Amino acid sequence: MDASNLSIREINSLFTKKELKPSELYSKVFENSANSEAALHAHLTLFEEENIKKAAESDKRFSNGESAGLLDGIPIAIKDNINIKNYKTTCSSKMLSNYTSPYDATVIEKLKEQNTLFTGKTNLDEFAMGSSTENSAFGLTKNPWNTDYVPGGSSGGSAASVGARSSIAALGSDTGGSIRQPASFCGLVGFKPTYGTVSRFGLVAFASSLDQIGPITKTVDDSRIIFSSISGEDSRDATSVINNQLDIPSDNTATIGVIKELMEDGISDEAKNEVNKVVEILKSKGYKVKEISIPIIKLSISIYYLIAPAECSANLARFDGVRYGLRVDGNTSYEMMENTRAEGFGAEVKRRILLGTYALSAGYYDEYYGKALQARKEMIDEFAKTFKDIDYLISPTTPTQAFKSGEKTSNPLEMYMSDLCTIPANLAGLPAISIPTGLSKDQLPLGVQVMSKPLSDNSLLDFSEIIENEVQFDGQPKGWL
């Protein structure tokens, strides 16, 4: 059995029994990256030197029986929009190609306390804007199942890395599906927690009211372990909430809703079949399953593409060449800022900044951004109403399997549509998870998404684990170990 294929709990048990050393696991994981990076380009940077040292320290702790943490010595890949002190945080942008962070994100502090190893920083769509990891200033990432295909995005590097086992698990960030969609494309579990349960301090903001950090893992239990390690109220993030979890049933007394609007046109038969497959299993186990209509979901993409760009137009204003990052000279300060931004940002980032600036402009605010806020509020209310009778909502994670590299790059709108099923959870702040359930006829992974009410993350994970156990998806991309 290859150790890099095991779950966190299995690995920890081997560490504790002294049947495996953290340094041996790290060697294996590093070897996997040596085998896969040239073909996949999951990582932008690898922290080999530091990890050899840290793994040796983990070895010592386990051999002395001193370690208590489940994440001690576990190599985790970090999306390169999360700050790790003294390492580069590039956000896959030319703008930050030379930027080194002087501080740790809260999630990194928490993982460091548990003696987690960081394999390195993973590739993403520039500033997390994209659905294929093709918008990176440092080259695209490939899907480990088939390198003709994209790994999804924007956390494509994180997903590809876990897929190729060049890390045991990974952190991503999810603004409109950026954890769940790549997890689904790469046959993995991707979990976006309730908005506010994981601190955003140190996550480079794309759209502050939607961004949330979460895990991409091989199993639901791995996601649970990471979530419980990185969540919690943070005095440095005013939007963080006390993680008071609601207990809702996960056994067959729970009621399941299938979202009608996400089983209609625009969703492939293959994607629908996966949902139907899971529904049949649940029914057979005695769960009550209903079809639920939430019509406003059809407006998700329109709402999202006003709110997210509006927020990003302000969030990315700080990249001006004045204090850090790229600077392109000009004759005046303003010319310098203009030149820097013209050269530092890629096309998709510029497109969204322009969209957002327009949506907030005098005379257009009410018509665009203001309306989007109103619709978002309505969507939140609709979900709240739905969750009065329904415990879990089920849908495809993505309308289709992974698409080919280059297939949608010239058509941004079509690219945006690939987030149709994942965006509602961000708009409403709900916890949402993608669980791998099967393969398409092209032998590419497919997944289903489950959502539940805010702060029911733990119950959602319990319920997802039941599906995981029933579906028994044990597919794994070949050729990287």
Add this chain to the structure above:
Amino acid sequence: MSLKPTIGIETHIELNTNTKMFCRCAVVDTDEPNISLCPTCIGLPGALPVPNKKAIEFITLLALSTGCEITSKGMFHRKNYFYPDLPKNYQISQFDLPVGLNGELEIVIDENKDYIQIERVHMEEDTGKSSHSGSGRIESATSTALDFNRSGVPLVEIVTKPVISSSKQAVAYIEELRQLSIDLNISEGRLEKGNLRFDANISVASEDSTELGTKVEIKNMNSLRSLERAIDYEIERQTKALEEGIEIVQETRHWDENKEITSTMRSKEGSADYRYFSDPDLPNMFLSEEFIKEVETLMPLLPKAQREELMTTGLSLSQSNILSKSDEWIKKLYVKVFDQTKDSVASYNWITGELQGQMRKANIEVLPEWFNDDYLPEIIELIKSDKISFTSAKIILTEILTTNTTPSKVAEQKNLFQENDSEKISEMINQIIQENQDIVDRIKSGEDKLVGFLVGQLMKQSNGSVNPGMAKELLLKELED
């Protein structure tokens, strides 16, 4: 055509909190640049703002003390504009839901009260400081140095309605606001340090017009004197222009302290669209009734109430106003001196006239430790009971300001007790008459003014210890005989 000016004033008050508005960096008062910074106040990627509770308490105090309605569900907005000393290229400010709305401030001009309506009181963060070299302006600077110590310092903006009609009123308003912020202990209130900064919107229109004229904003007034002169200059400029049939352009003008003129900075046509939207990093600012009640308990006696209290001692409105705007120790000293003497005019005159005058002349900033609260009452009492002359009292004051002694000791040592014994005075008069027979003759032949000379001689010879009133009376009597 009779013209009338209308003025509105925007004031920024720098709060004297220990730490900045949205991070926990110390607020520092130093020329050494960039020593109090963190990821948040220099806008590093991933850093987040967390509001300073003390600052919210301070602004609530100010809003309550100006009679504003408190917005219980307030909100922070982002004000978007690019400038090198604004690290995020947006300023966290407030827009349509400021902390306070519709207040009023009582001001005093000579013996009259007036009321200035306040439109809004809102919270924001300060910017850094730019020093442009090569020219004072960013457009033509050869280089710009940036200091971010001030970046993120809490600022309160108070905006009046357009209700001010003269420079005198404007100055009285700023004086009142300054004193209010000092008494509330929310600001040092030091104009020369920029703790209080103000801009004025000035327009001129026909006396009987119901509409305001075209508004011109005046910036860069750094003192009360420049506020007064700039307003007077601008009213005259606009009045003259209108009388000559020249149209006023809506613009921002710069007050030139040296030339004492205003000149065009930028016209409103090219004005920025700030694209305000609610800051997604900062959840709604909810000021509960409980919180407001708690803040109310912190309310000190406001300048207006102080004036009313002082007037009950017998002071006029203008005297009370001057005292209410004096340093705290002066206000306290007045109360103590008045309590003992029950003579408001003498207490007021001795404190605000002689005492402060002598201290200024001798460069004494604080009263010496030995300076007992009883000293001034003692001096006032000695004068009242004719034991010393007013001239002697001044000498005594000078002495006790520099030497650890008491008024009566000084009077004794310097022989300043007044001679009130008419027999003794008559003796001395007789001697003077004998010694100045020629003068006496001239007086008798009609040179009346020479009486003063004889009194002077008498004072000289007695070292000023003779009661001058009595001396003159007795001398005249003697000369008649």
